[in-house]
Amino acid sequence: MDISRETDQDTTENVIAIVLSFMENAVNDAGTYVEHSGRKIVSKKDINMALKAETFEYIHREDIEGSLLYYKEAIRNDFNDFNDDDDNDDDDDNSPTSINSINNINNKDDSIETFLQSKVVNDSEMDEYTLSMCKCNVCKRLNKAVAIWPDWKPETDMEHVLKRVIDTKL
Numbered sequence: 001m002d003i004s005r006e007t008d009q010d011t012t013e014n015v016i017a018i019v020l021s022f023m024e025n026a027v028n029d030a031g032t033y034v035e036h037s038g039r040k041i042v043s044k045k046d047i048n049m050a051l052k053a054e055t056f057e058y059i060h061r062e063d064i065e066g067s068l069l070y071y072k073e074a075i076r077n078d079f080n081d082f083n084d085d086d087d088n089d090d091d092d093d094n095s096p097t098s099i100n101s102i103n104n105i106n107n108k109d110d111s112i113e114t115f116l117q118s119k120v121v122n123d124s125e126m127d128e129y130t131l132s133m134c135k136c137n138v139c140k141r142l143n144k145a146v147a148i149w150p151d152w153k154p155e156t157d158m159e160h161v162l163k164r165v166i167d168t169k170l
Contacts, residue, residue, distance in 0.1 A: 009079070017071035022058055024067070026050040029138050036134035041126050048170045053145035055162045 027042075030050035034042050058064070132139040154160045 013072050013075045013079075014068075016075050017068045020071045020075075021064065021067040022054055025058065025061065026054040029053060029142060032136075032138045033132050033142050036136065036139050037130050037132035039127065039130060043126055043129065044170065045129060048166065049142045049146050051162075051166050051170065052149050053142045055159065055166070056145055057141060 026047065027050065030042050030046040033050065034040070034046055061067075131143065134140075152163070154163045
């Protein structure tokens with residue numbers, strides 16, 4: 001592997017690890033917030049609140065290095081598994097290996113979609129939305145982030161990107 005390709009792969013691994021780590025923290029906080037609010041279903045609003053809070057919290061987390069190393073290792077293993085699968089495939093698109101690989105991917109996609117359909121509901125199908133009045137650090141952080149978000153002025157390029165994506169895509 002040449003230096004340029006190694007650098008590209010390392011950059012890709014770093015970006016994916018950061019996104020996964022960021023999302024894991026936000027999803028965990030959203031789950032805690034829902035539980036503390038007395039609800040049972042995580043809504044789009046809960047995820048939005050948690051992403052806003054994580055925007056302020058992420059770089060201050062004590063466990064960030066360990067989380068990034070964990071995800072980088074997992075990503076590296078996935079890349080290696082993917083490359084090993086590619087090396088084993090014949091160039092013939094009708095080969096049994098190629099057809100089996102496509103079927104396996106389709107089956108995984110169907111399983112994930114079925115799982116998500118059983119777990120995710122539209123906000124309109126939920127019970128009444130309630131905020132958490134809990135005084136734990138997670139709930140206070142999410143409520144504070146939502147309160148300051150509209151007037152918050154991002155300072156870094158990354159903060160600008162996060163604010164724009166959260167405001168426009170969620």
